[in-house]
Amino acid sequence: MKKKIKSYLKNPMLLVLILVLxxxxxxGLYSPGQxxxxxxxxxxxxxxxxxxxxxxxxxxxxxxxxxxxEVNSVISGKGDNIAQAVYNAQVALGRRVGxxxxxxxxxxxxxxxxxxxxxxxxxTRLAALSSSTxxxxxxxxxxxxxxLSSKLNDGIGLDLQQVVGFNSNRIFPAETSLEEFYKGYxxxxxxxxxxxxxxxxxEEEAQGAILAEGExxxxxxxxxxxxxxxxxxxxxxxxxxxILNTGQSVLLKDGKMVHILSLEQINSINLLSDKTRxxxxxxxxxxxxxxxxxLSYRVxxxxxxxxxxxxxxxxxxxxxxxxxxxxxxxxxEHHNLQVRSEFSKLTPExxxxxxxxFKQEFKEIVDIIKTNSADILGVTDLFFKxxxxxxxxxxxxxxxxxxxxxxxxxxxNFNIEPN
Amino acid sequence: MKAKISLRQTGILTxxxxxxxxxxxxxxxxxxxxxxxxxISVAISFAVxxxxxxxxxxxxxxHPSLSFYEILKKYFGVIAVKTIFFALLVFMFMKAILTxxxxxxxxxxxxxxxxxxxxxxVCMLPVLTHGVLSGLRTISRTMEFFFTVVLVGFFVCLLxxxxxxxxxxxxxxxxAGTIFSSxxxxxxxxxDFLFLFIIMDRVDIKQGQEKKFYFYVLLGMFMVLAMFFxxxxxxxxxxxxxxxxxxxxxxxxxxxxxxxxxNIIAMITIMLITLFQMEIFCxxxxxxxxxxxxxxxxxxxxxxxxxxxxxxxxxxxGSHADIVEAAEGWFSIFAIGVFVVVFIVSLxxxxxxxxxxxxx
Numbered sequence: 219m220k221k222k223i224k225s226y227l228k229n230p231m232l233l234v235l236i237l238v239l240x241x242x243x244x245x246g247l248y249s250p251g252q253x254x255x256x257x258x259x260x261x262x263x264x265x266x267x268x269x270x271x272x273x274x275x276x277x278x279x280x281x282x283x284x285x286x287x288e289v290n291s292v293i294s295g296k297g298d299n300i301a302q303a304v305y306n307a308q309v310a311l312g313r314r315v316g317x318x319x320x321x322x323x324x325x326x327x328x329x330x331x332x333x334x335x336x337x338x339x340x341x342t343r344l345a346a347l348s349s350s351t352x353x354x355x356x357x358x359x360x361x362x363x364x365x366l367s368s369k370l371n372d373g374i375g376l377d378l379q380q381v382v383g384f385n386s387n388r389i390f391p392a393e394t395s396l397e398e399f400y401k402g403y404x405x406x407x408x409x410x411x412x413x414x415x416x417x418x419x420x421e422e423e424a425q426g427a428i429l430a431e432g433e434x435x436x437x438x439x440x441x442x443x444x445x446x447x448x449x450x451x452x453x454x455x456x457x458x459x460x461i462l463n464t465g466q467s468v469l470l471k472d473g474k475m476v477h478i479l480s481l482e483q484i485n486s487i488n489l490l491s492d493k494t495r496x497x498x499x500x501x502x503x504x505x506x507x508x509x510x511x512x513l514s515y516r517v518x519x520x521x522x523x524x525x526x527x528x529x530x531x532x533x534x535x536x537x538x539x540x541x542x543x544x545x546x547x548x549x550x551e552h553h554n555l556q557v558r559s560e561f562s563k564l565t566p567e568x569x570x571x572x573x574x575x576f577k578q579e580f581k582e583i584v585d586i587i588k589t590n591s592a593d594i595l596g597v598t599d600l601f602f603k604x605x606x607x608x609x610x611x612x613x614x615x616x617x618x619x620x621x622x623x624x625x626x627x628x629x630x631n632f633n634i635e636p637n
Numbered sequence: 638m639k640a641k642i643s644l645r646q647t648g649i650l651t652x653x654x655x656x657x658x659x660x661x662x663x664x665x666x667x668x669x670x671x672x673x674x675x676x677i678s679v680a681i682s683f684a685v686x687x688x689x690x691x692x693x694x695x696x697x698x699x700h701p702s703l704s705f706y707e708i709l710k711k712y713f714g715v716i717a718v719k720t721i722f723f724a725l726l727v728f729m730f731m732k733a734i735l736t737x738x739x740x741x742x743x744x745x746x747x748x749x750x751x752x753x754x755x756x757x758x759v760c761m762l763p764v765l766t767h768g769v770l771s772g773l774r775t776i777s778r779t780m781e782f783f784f785t786v787v788l789v790g791f792f793v794c795l796l797x798x799x800x801x802x803x804x805x806x807x808x809x810x811x812x813a814g815t816i817f818s819s820x821x822x823x824x825x826x827x828x829d830f831l832f833l834f835i836i837m838d839r840v841d842i843k844q845g846q847e848k849k850f851y852f853y854v855l856l857g858m859f860m861v862l863a864m865f866f867x868x869x870x871x872x873x874x875x876x877x878x879x880x881x882x883x884x885x886x887x888x889x890x891x892x893x894x895x896x897x898x899x900n901i902i903a904m905i906t907i908m909l910i911t912l913f914q915m916e917i918f919c920x921x922x923x924x925x926x927x928x929x930x931x932x933x934x935x936x937x938x939x940x941x942x943x944x945x946x947x948x949x950x951x952x953x954x955g956s957h958a959d960i961v962e963a964a965e966g967w968f969s970i971f972a973i974g975v976f977v978v979v980f981i982v983s984l985x986x987x988x989x990x991x992x993x994x995x996x997x
Contacts, residue, residue: 234763241759316750342878350888393802397875404874603807 253280257313260290261322261367262351263360264329264337270298271329271337274361275307275315276322276368290368294361300340317341322367323351323396324360324415330468330475335403338396350397355468355475357416366417366461394467403473406599406619409592411487414466414478419459471592479586486583489576489630490537490595492522498546501571506548514547515572518637526600528608533622535597536629542637543572564636573632584628591620598622641841646777648853649784650917651833655857657914658735658826660883660907661743664868666961668876671819673806673869676862681820682827683858686976689830690854692983694847697837699987704838706928708986719929721982724975725835726925730942731825731968733918734949738960740911741950743881747904754950761915762943768916769923769939773839776916783909790906791860791883795867797899798886803870825968828976829857834983835921880957883907 261276274294295307308315320341329337341351356363394413402410465481479487488494501513519542527534543564587593598619601609613619642650659679667675700708709718741757768776833840842850868882879885884903919942926938953959 231763231767234767238759238763242756318750397872400875400878401873603805606807 255314256316257293257308257311258316258319260319261324261364262317262320262341263324263326263364264300265326265360266328266332267296267303269296271300271303272296272361273300273303273307274364275304275311276364277311278319292361292364292368300337304340320351323353324363325353325355326360327355327357327475330355330470333473334399334470334475335473338399341396342400350395352413353394353396353399354413354415356414359417362417362459363415363461366459399470402470402594406602407591407593407623408472408620409590409594410470410473411467411479411594412470414468416462416464416466417459418462469586469590469592469594471590476590476592477586479583482579483583483586486576486579487595489539489580490522490524492520495520499543499572499575501568501575504568504571505565512549513545513568514549515543516546518542518544524600526597526604528605528612529627532627533601533609533612533625534627534629535600536631538631538633539576540633540635541572542635544637564634569634572634576632577630580628580630588624591623593623597626601626640772640774641839642774642777642836644842644846644849645853646774646781647833647840647842648850648856649780650777651830651850651853652784652857652860653780653910653913653917654829654832655854655861656910657732657829657917658739659861660864660910661881662739662957662961663823663826664865664882665877665880666823666965667819668869670822671811671815673873673876674808674811674816675819676806676865676869677808677816678819679865680862681817682824683861685820686827686830687854687858689833689976689980689983690851692980692987693830693833693837694842694850695987696983697840697842698844700837702838704928705834707838709982712986712989713982721978722925722928724971724978725831726922726929728828728831728972728975729835729918729921729925730945731971733915733922733942733946735825735960735964735968736911736914736918737946737950739957740907742957742960743884743907744904746881747884747900758947758950761912762947764912765915765919766939766943769919770935773836773920776913776920780913783913787906787909787913790902790909791864794883794886794903794906795863797902798867798871801871803867804873806866806869806873821969821973823964823969824976825964825972828972831975831979832917832921834979835924 257275258278258280259275260278263274263276265272265274272294273296274292276290276292279289279291293307293311295303295305295310297303297306304315323338323341325334325337338353354363394411399410399412402408465484467479467484468475469477469479485494485497488497495517497517499515499517501515503510504513505511506513519540521540523538525536525538527536587595601622609622612625613622616622616625663679664675667678671678696705696708703711706718706722709721741754744757745751745753768779864883864886867886868879869876871886872879881903884900884907887899887903919939922942923935923938926933926941927935930937
């Protein structure tokens with residue numbers, strides 16, 4: 219037995235292992251679990267405050283329970299800069315702020331009109347985020363969105379990330395993330411598009427998917443040199459508030475909000491994207507089987523080929539768009555109508571009206587882009603990649619690269635077929 | 638006669654050397670200077686250092702059983718060889734500092750968020766020490782065993798980036814002068830083949846096997862260039878914000894309801910690669926030490942290495958800024974100097990007649 223132990227101890231790695239165990243095991247056993255020291259933040263919101271900024275943290279509190287219900291709480295802190303506000307929130311939370319699980323970043327409209335990169339500089343510089351977060355704007359307070367989002371799960375079992383994920387996959391031309399925001403900001407055109415989720419008051423019958431209903435959450439403790447916490451609803455019920463998902467986006471130029479784009483305007487941008495489909499087009503007063511009807515079509519298939527060229531000294535962007543349209547619905551009197559779901563009727567009149575609809579909507583978005591010199595279509599980049607010499611020569615005569623989009627001539631050619 | 642390592646093991650060692658210091662911070666540093674043309678700067682640096690390979694193979698063929706130290710001593714004398722080997726010793730130590738420093742900051746960002754230097758030193762140094770003391774065959778066999786794991790992990794990181802939006806980078810936006818100067822700004826992270834000269838007598842490369850060796854060299858270079866390409870394709874504008882290139886290829890895309898924390902794949906790959914690289918640089922350090930001070934042995938060398946490394950990190954180095962400042966400053970100048978000296982000396986040795994031939 220002694221010989222065996224001696225032979226084992228001759229192996230230096232075994233001695234090292236024993237030493238490491240002796241050094242670290244007591245420390246490991248004595249230390250409390252990390253969940254006691256670190257607050258798991260799943261969403262972060264930025265608002266303006268009289269003191270400067272208010273940072274709200276939607277924290278997940280690990281708690282033993284018999285249901286699978288997550289316990290979330292919104293904790294906020296104020297400070298004259300973001301780092302100070304986060305620090306004060308940390309003090310209020312009573313734990314170190316762990317940002318590795320942050321999935322959503324919300325910024326209020328007030329701050330979007332200021333300088334967004336300066337606000338989120340803390341997140342990128344600290345590099346504590348393990349991945350790019352969803353980045354959205356809201357009309358009111360970001361804190362409200364976080365409070366209401368924690369009720370989403372309780373109410374209808376849906377979380378904010380899934381909702382925004384739907385928008386990102388189905389509606390927005392690109393994912394609405396911090397990374398995409400920076401891609402646009404540091405890109406040639408300094409333009410970005412991020413999602414927008416407004417909070418509305420008492421509009422339960424308003425158009426749009428109403429997602430969460432609740433009073434603004436109280437119980438958010440403030441830490442500002444020991445100032446008292448903000449209470450919940452005191453002395454009477456506040457009006458119910460709702461998160462409203464209408465597929466809107468915020469257009470940012472040079473890191474500042476310049477326009478809020480509606481769902482229809484977003485769909486116009488998506489016209490040039492192969493990936494986004496399912497858009498509904500309404501054609502009014504079209505003749506079907508000898509009678510006038512209002513028709514609804516859906517974009518079932520889409521193929522887009524874009525070319526760029528310089529023609530007569532002007533940059534021309536040409537898009538050949540092949541659309542497969544599916545008849546969804548016919549409104550009006552149906553007595554004389556043969557209802558056959560397998561036939562989508564596309565008369566020249568209907569095709570012309572659909573084309574007109576798309577061109578009209580596309581013109582609207584191009585006007586917005588040109589007014590704000592915010593090329594989110596990526597046309598400027600395309601010209602740089604495909605015609606670098608001519609592009610550089612062209613912009614040398616302009617005051618800046620931003621102006622280039624104002625000179626671009628857009629040509630859309632449609633080939634619309636039933637699908 | 639010292640035990641030799643096979644051609645495959647030599648090739649794997651070379652791949653690990655090529656991957657050193659290029660997988661995390663370098664892509665974003667180069668992007669700051671030359672944008673996506675950083676890829677071209679890397680290709681230029683590889684082309685420059687590749688000239689050492691045929692010289693090494695020629696020298697190996699000419700003196701199959703002699704070490705580089707012995708060859709230099711025979712033709713240039715003791716003082717010259719001691720100077721060169723001292724420079725190589727310092728070079729190996731610099732590479733070790735860079736490798737450890739960059740990876741330490743990476744793991745601090747990804748996992749610990751706080752300083753954990755003592756923990757990593759206590760866990761890593763014994764393994765490193767044991768590996769080096771066990772010898773070159775042991776560490777190269779270990780690398781051979783894990784090589785497939787490293788390759789799979791590496792290429793998974795690259796291929797996962799294809800599930801997000803990638804755009805073909807637009808090259809040659811910068812002037813040739815900027816691209817060339819960028820190639821040498823961080824030359825300390827190159828100079829990958831000097832280790833081969835240190836272990837020249839331990840390498841078993843027979844005549845006719847050169848093509849297989851070149852395969853491993855080109856594989857390593859291809860891996861680095863592919864990583865740069867994918868990184869710049871994924872982050873054509875924001876690459877300067879991503880300090881952990883291989884890891885950020887996996888993350889920084891929002892995959893809704895998908896598997897989270899996929900960066901564990903990158904972490905394991907980087908951990909294995911770092912351990913092997915540290916073993917290589919430590920072995921190189923010890924080998925140079927033994928040649929410089931023949932009366933002392935490897936145990937003294939490794940003890941010195943461990944103590945000095947620990948002291949440097951405990952007292953001086955803590956952040957990326959310290960490491961980058963050193964790397965772009967005198968580290969790179971020194972690396973260029975060592976490269977030039979070894980190149981010239983080796984080239985001369987290739988053409989000079991063997992002293993035992995002269996006697997005949």
